[in-house]
Amino acid sequence: MEYVALVGVVALIVAAIVGLTVPDDEAVGLKNAVCRIVHADNVPAGCASGEDGGGDGDDGGGGGDGEDPVVPPDDPFQPAKCLLSQDQTKDTVVIQILFIKISGSDQLKVQQWSDGTVTVERVTDSSVGVTASVSAGIPGLKDWGGSASLSGTYARGSGSGGQWMFGSHKTDNPQADLEANLADAKAFAEALNEQAICRAMVGSPVSPISQVGCSNNAMSQMEKTNPERMPDVDITKTTTEASGGVSFGKSFTKGTGEGGKDGKPKDLGSVSTDLISGSMTEDVVVLRTNTGPDAGKVTFVYTFSVSGKAGEVGQVTGTRMQQVAVTYDAAMYDEEEKNGQPHRPQKMVITTSEEAGEGPGVNVGAGANAGPVTIDVGGGGGEIESQIHTESAELVLDNDADSTLVEDWLRGRGDFPAGDALPSPSDAAEAPGADAGPLERLLHDKGKLSRLDYKANTDWWNASLGIGFGISAGQVTMGFKLFGIDITHEHKEQTITGDPTYATGPQSGGTRPWVEWKKCTQTTPITA
Secondary structure, eight states: OHHHHHHHHTHHHHHIIIIISSOTTOOOHHHHHHHHHHTSSSOOTTSOOSTTOSOOOOOOSOSSTTOOOOOOTTOTTSOSOOEEEEEEEEEEEEEEEETEEEEEEEEEEEEEETTSOEEEEEEEEEEEEEEEEEEEEOTTOGGGTOEEEEEEEEEEEEEEEEEEEEOOOOOSOHHHHHHHHHHHHHHHHHHHHHHHHHHHTTTSSSOHHHHHHHHHHHHHHHHHTOOEEOOOEEEEEEEEEEEEEEEEEEEEEEOBTTBSGGGOOEEEEEEEEEEEEEEEEEEEEEEEEOSSTTTTEEEEEEEEEEEEEEOSSEEEEEEEEEEEEEEEEHHHHHHHHHHTOOOOOOEEEEEEEEEEEEEEEEEEEEEEEETTEEEEEEEEEEEEEEEEEEEEEEEEOOSHHHHHHHHHHHTTOSSSOTTSOOOOHHHHHSOOOTTOOHHHHHHHHHOEEEEEEEEEEEEEEEEEEEEEEEEEETTEEEEEEEEEEEEEEEEEEEEEEEEEEEEOSOOTTSOOOEEEOHHHHTSOOOOO
């Protein structure tokens, strides 16, 4: 019963991860972890392994009466290319002083595309926000460090970066083009890292001549690869996060008989390990494109994600993400905003993804107490093998009626506002029902719908130090950090798998059958 109550302490987070975002027939990581925790001594067969999460790649929605769908040679509904593979490295540092939270991250991506091109993207961002938390001990398990916590964060920040495309090798063989372009991209990425090391030398004992030589060598290497610079983009970002977790460990006290001084044992500290944790995050990112073919555009990216992790030695994870990206003419948008006029979006992309995985890993911590002040250190690492299912719907808004419809939906106007459930690309491929809203019908009639599956491997490690202050009232502790620092490194490789599909045009009966995405399958990803 205590274990069930323990899970209930963070039920708000767990419910969001398991109940609100993952269909009942897709048992992803966290749901299985909760099942295993509650039935630790006798795990029932119903605790699935999570292997069925994500899409199954079936052709649901057929062309009516079992007939093969009619697909024109140059199908206008087929997207031009797909992402075959992505190699991503991200380093994040978070510093907390009292209720103020400062974070910064550096991210490098190398992406392979089915048309034979490769892109390299480097983005750095920083943010400042406020955070607060509340924690509670688990009755009957306090001596074992049993506790649960909830916390919330609001942050606003900005970022900068660059994106480069490698497509100079162009032949009738996209597979050979991909291999040659990838070699250039990897050399460029190595030069980017070398350049970052050179910049870090500034102010160090290294001689100025060596610093200049280092920088010149990195620039020379980058120029040899002949990349095409993608648009410069200004980035601003706002993040709201709620998180919770449960940990177990062992508390240590010092005293004799019924207690030490004043009849009470002295609390010396504890060691603990994270058992289950979850978070809900809302991001709003604004991208203003300054150069290139999309110069003068502004894109608003709204992302909602829910994630969970469980396990003491083995880690089980689950994540669900929903994203809407809307693009406007920047000058027109600013003028409309100034005059209080309605906006006119030019493009909208809806993306959903589900990820479930597991693997060896651990996150542990230790703490020492001095009255109300605590000193905590923690760390961990691991490797996660996961499956990712992603779907996308792209709409080009080339007339006032469609543009107005999307803007009204985003702003919560009309009978089907964006606050309602987000239409999924899979739903848009089905014949619209009598109760379908105007956006669902627009996605069905004009959207480019696609589905992809990936296999991913993530290596990570984390280290943290915190000095905190807490005020207890019974089992509940209101606390804050006087100072804290948290460093996380993550390297993730994902590669396309399964059968990439897209939804062709409406057939008899109104459905849009899922067919082979030939522009995606014409090349295969290159793996190390």
